[in-house]
Every structure is written in C-alpha cells, then in structure tokens.
Amino acid sequence: MTYLNFKNGDKMPIIGLGTWKSDKGEVGKAVKTAIKNGYRHIDCAATYGNEAEIGEALAEVIKEGIVKREDLWITSKLWNNAHKSEDVLPALKKTLKDLHLDYLDLYLIHWPVAFKPGVSYPEKDDDYLSLEEAPIIDTWKMMLQSKKDGLTKHVGVSNFSETKLKDLLLKTEDGPEVNQVELHPYLQQNSLIEFCSKNNIHVTAYSPLGSGDRIEAMKAPNEPSLLENKVIQKIAKKHGASTAQVIINWETLRGTAVIPKSTNEGRIIENLESTGVKLDEEDLEKIASLDDHFRYVTGEFFVTKGNSYSDIYDEQ
Ligand code: A2P
Secondary structure, eight states, X not given: OOEXXXXXXXXXXXXXEEOTTOOTTTHHHHHHHHHHTTOOEEEOOGGGSOHHHHHHHHHHHHHTTSSOGGGOEEEEEEOGGGOSHHHHHHHHHHHHHHHTOSOEEEEEEOOSOEEOTTXXXXXXXXXXXXXXXXXXXXXXXXXXXXXXXXXXXXEEEESOOHHHHHHHHHHOSSOOSEEEXXXXXXXXXXXXXXXXXXXXXXEEEESTTOOTTSOGGGSOTTOOOGGGOHHHHHHHHHHTOOHHHHHHHHHHHTXXXXXXXXXXXXXXXXXXXXGGOOOOHHHHHHHHTTOOOOOSOOOGGGOOTTSSOTTTTOOO
C-alpha cells in the first residue's frame, strides 16, 4: 500500500473505500469486507446517512482483532447545516458517536456552502446562509479547535476551488491539509492539484469511477459513462485489468488519494488490487487526452434562484 504523508508523520493509505451512496443494510458489510481484505482507509460523511452502521462494523472488526483502531484511517465531513461556530464541535461529536470512535483521522468541511441550522436539504433561498453570514474562516477556526481538542488528527476541506483555498489561506496560517474533490479522467484537475501541492495540501479524488449510481435527479441527460470509455477499456484489455483498475491506478500515480465506492465484495477487492496495474507512458498520454472538464457532481443542487451559490467552483 502506498501512503500520503503528513507533517506529523501520519500516513493516509492512498486507496480508501468510498461510502457515499452505500445503502443502509449494505454499507456495514462493505466496510467489513473491505477491512478484511486489506483496506485501512474508509471515507465517510454525516450526510451519507450511514455512519451509525459503519460505526457498528468498525467496532466489530476492532473487537474481533482483525484490525487495531490506530491502523485505520477514518475520514468524515461536516455537513452544511453545522457551519456556525457553535455547531461544528457538536456535529463532529455526533459523527464520532455514530462511528463508535474517540477520534477521526481527518475531518473535512464538506462544501463551501452553508445552510441554516436544522436544514438537512434546502428547498428555498431562505434555507441558506450566505458565506457573509457564515464565513468559512469562522468554521475553519472551529475545525482547528477540534484538532486541538483531539477529536480529529487532521483537518481539511472538500469541493474547494483554487480561489476559495487562496482566500482561506490568506486568513489562516494553519490551512487545510487535504482538499477532497471530484477527480477522474474526464475532470483531471491539473491546475488545482498543482496549487494544492505547492501549498502542502493533499488531494483526494471522489467519484473516481464516474459515480454511475447517483440518483437520476443528479444526472445530466446523456452524461458520458467513464467505465465504458473505449480508450480506457482498450488500455485495460492490454494489461489484463479492469477499466476501474486502470482508472484507480492512474489516480494513485498522480499522487492523489482515491476513494472508489463499492458494496460488492468482488469489486471491493478488485479496486484495491489496482495497484498491480503497470501503466506505461503511452497509456498515460492517452488518458491525459480524455480531460474535457466534465463534472458529474455539478453542485447545481445548491442553487436556488436568489442564493449566492450559483458558482460554487468559481468557474464563471
Ligand atoms: P457497486 O457498488 O455495485 O460496485 P464512484 O466511486 O465513482 O462513486 O463509483 C461508484 C460506482 O461504481 C458504483 O455504481 C459501483 O457499483 C461502481 N463500481 C465500483 N467499483 C467498480 C468496479 N471495479 N467495476 C465496475 N463498477 C464499479
């Protein structure tokens, strides 16, 4: 297993199990299967609605002696309705309780978007707080506090553009250690990766396989299927590997962590085994040419007519 290294010597396993879209009743089994087969990094979030079941699975594998807590890397994320200073630590404590843990390895601000406390999924403008009403720096200070309090070993952000990272770095000397963003061959994020690397921020790739299991409402009509891309399929055939393994391997070669989601035992194992694929220069060039800045997770679900979140990725 390869790791991403942190200043204090901690190491994040480069491949983790994603749990977004893993249903209750399935996710616990998936986590146990993953850990029994060598995964040591599990990516979670309060809003996925499945942390309690993951927590039971973690407690079981630790109790059974399959793994020690200190050998696991557990990430979770602060949901958008808990950005107010007074809400950050209670949200983290709830996640810890659900996950049956005393501390996280990494806690991320899930989105640079704030909802009013109590709103799980906004339906109207009034459900949001603007970033003037809930400044990211205030939320960030509480993230740092949670680290000081020993509730998490590391802190970071998710879905932050270069612009938002720059802005945050101007306001704090203690910036994010990780930025978790959508990243795959159709959205290669070269400039963001370079910026993060210069600023000692690790990048984790979410939706690395194109997240084909998102609900229909989140899908664009005729969106391209990454796993059915002909170029990648051909490279996979050449190496006797699966398309998913080629994509995951490509992600790790670029020095980003990657968190493919699966609840299927065979695919969970297959994804971790992607480290065995040996992509050559020609393969890398072909994959590089696939970048067309296509997002599966557009963030449009945070846009209501009058709110200030129409350009979450600062691309307009
Ligand atoms: P499943 O959970 O049934 O394995 P992403 O990580 O980009 O969100 O993608 C998750 C989607 O990719 C899920 O539909 C998942 O299905 C599927 N998936 C995960 N691993 C593989 C694999 N090795 N081959 C094909 N599909 C996969």
